[in-house]
Amino acid sequence: MSDLRFERYYGKDLEQRLDAIARLRMTVFREWPYLYEGDEAYERRFLDIYVQSSRSFALVVLDGDRPVGVTTAMPLNDEDPEIRKPFLGAGMDPGQVFYFAESVLLPGYRGQGLYRRFFEEREAHARTFGDYDLVTFCAVQRPTDHPLRPADHQPLDPVWRHFGFEPRADLVAYFPWPDVGEAEETEKPLKFWVKSLV
Numbered sequence: 001m002s003d004l005r006f007e008r009y010y011g012k013d014l015e016q017r018l019d020a021i022a023r024l025r026m027t028v029f030r031e032w033p034y035l036y037e038g039d040e041a042y043e044r045r046f047l048d049i050y051v052q053s054s055r056s057f058a059l060v061v062l063d064g065d066r067p068v069g070v071t072t073a074m075p076l077n078d079e080d081p082e083i084r085k086p087f088l089g090a091g092m093d094p095g096q097v098f099y100f101a102e103s104v105l106l107p108g109y110r111g112q113g114l115y116r117r118f119f120e121e122r123e124a125h126a127r128t129f130g131d132y133d134l135v136t137f138c139a140v141q142r143p144t145d146h147p148l149r150p151a152d153h154q155p156l157d158p159v160w161r162h163f164g165f166e167p168r169a170d171l172v173a174y175f176p177w178p179d180v181g182e183a184e185e186t187e188k189p190l191k192f193w194v195k196s197l198v
């Protein structure tokens with residue numbers, strides 16, 4: 001852990017690390033439960049949202065010069081409309097919500113306490129604006145009897161509670177991507193977890 005370095009990017013400067021973020025997403029999100037069949041062209045379009053947001057943030061973890069992890073965040077209002085939709089449906093103001101997007105670490109870098117740093121740095125960034133009273137992230141929901149579910153899989157739910165988040169069964173977005181080995185996109189439910197900043 002002592003050899004790891006951290007870089008921080010804000011707004012349009014995220015452009016400098018989009019390739020690394022795309023690679024890390026495509027590698028880590030191939031795993032259960034995301035099972036994401038990544039595509040570089042799609043990643044480029046998707047990640048452009050991060051560059052267009054003036055308030056976006058990325059913390060990149062490097063081992064030497066090699067990016068081994070990243071976490072990102074941005075105002076919910078700057079995200080894809082599908083991600084905002086459940087908040088509007090629940091009568092909440094998305095303008096008061098800061099969205100924590102991905103947190104990914106290559107397997108060899110897990111279990112060293114970096115997740116706490118991911119949450120703390122993103123929350124500190126959200127707080128700098130003074131406009132937000134909630135932070136949130138979402139997680140894909142898969143059936144427990146899904147054939148690709150590893151027998152030893154430990155859900156992150158207790159970890160997310162440990163970091164102060166609560167699940168909101170009433171806040172569910174639907175987002176499409178192709179599962180590993182599939183060419184066609186299928187829609188997945190993503191349940192939100194929230195933490196109050198006030």
Ligand SMILES: CC(C)(COP(=O)(O)OP(=O)(O)OC[C@H]1O[C@@H](n2cnc3c(N)ncnc32)[C@H](O)[C@@H]1OP(=O)(O)O)[C@@H](O)C(=O)NCCC(=O)NCCS
Pocket residue numbers: 028101102103104105106109110111112113114115116139158159162
């Ligand atoms: C999610 C991810 C970034 C977390 O990183 P990590 O290195 O595994 O997590 P850490 O070990 O740093 O942190 C785990 C924390 O949960 C705590 N924890 C672990 N098991 C727990 C349990 N059963 N109950 C409560 N807390 C628990 C740990 O003590 C630690 O907290 P601490 O730092 O306060 O002690 C990493 O596992 C990953 O990339 N996973 C694949 C992608 C993914 O699922 N991303 C999340 C959604 S985008």
